[in-house]
Amino acid sequence: MLHLIYEGELLRKDGFIVKAASSVTLITTEKHNIIVDTSTNNKENIIKSKLKELNFEPKDIDVVINTHLHYDHIENNELFENATWFASTKEPNFDSTEFKDYRFFKDDEIEIIETPGHTYGSISVIYKDYVVVGDAAPLKENIIKKIPPRLHVDRELAMKSLEKIISLNKNIVTGHDGIYYIK
Ligand SMILES: [Zn+2]
Numbered sequence: 571m572l573h574l575i576y577e578g579e580l581l582r583k584d585g586f587i588v589k590a591a592s593s594v595t596l597i598t599t600e601k602h603n604i605i606v607d608t609s610t611n612n613k614e615n616i617i618k619s620k621l622k623e624l625n626f627e628p629k630d631i632d633v634v635i636n637t638h639l640h641y642d643h644i645e646n647n648e649l650f651e652n653a654t655w656f657a658s659t660k661e662p663n664f665d666s667t668e669f670k671d672y673r674f675f676k677d678d679e680i681e682i683i684e685t686p687g688h689t690y691g692s693i694s695v696i697y698k699d700y701v702v703v704g705d706a707a708p709l710k711e712n713i714i715k716k717i718p719p720r721l722h723v724d725r726e727l728a729m730k731s732l733e734k735i736i737s738l739n740k741n742i743v744t745g746h747d748g749i750y751y752i753k
Pocket residue numbers: 638640688705
């Protein structure tokens with residue numbers, strides 16, 4: 571199953587981001603209890619209480635996948651003390667003492683694809699009818715209007731990734747704006 575633990579937030583003032591916290595997604599497969607992105611420190615209690623509602627505790631999580639390594643997607647990684655953290659080695663701040671290369675993560679129910687552009691190492695996680703995309707699509711607006719994330723290292727790459735995500739025809743868990751239901 572997939573549960574949105576926290577929908578994320580993104581507040582701009584005069585074009586500048588003043589508040590950013592990523593969405594947090596729980597995916598349970600036969601083999602793993604996975605959290606995709608862990609948001610910011612001030613969301614720790616929200617994450618814990620929502621997990622509790624679902625009869626989970628942070629220690630039950632054995633895998634954390636970070637869509638990319640911006641601070642607002644990783645600050646609660648430590649909360650999941652029993653988890654292995656996975657991310658792309660293409661992230662400039664990838665540290666192999668903390669993270670494992672996502673390509674070593676194996677689970678028949680999960681597919682991880684590269685969706686670069688926001689950062690060079692941005693990845694998306696596919697599970698059943700869902701794809702968790704991080705800031706390849708930070709807001710629903712990015713999907714609806716087909717506009718790449720405002721913050722990007724390569725606009726063309728970001729646009730291609732967004733098109734790839736939309737073409738999957740799945741419900742999209744955005745980076746900061748809950749789930750965009752495509753069906
Ligand atoms: Zn980001």
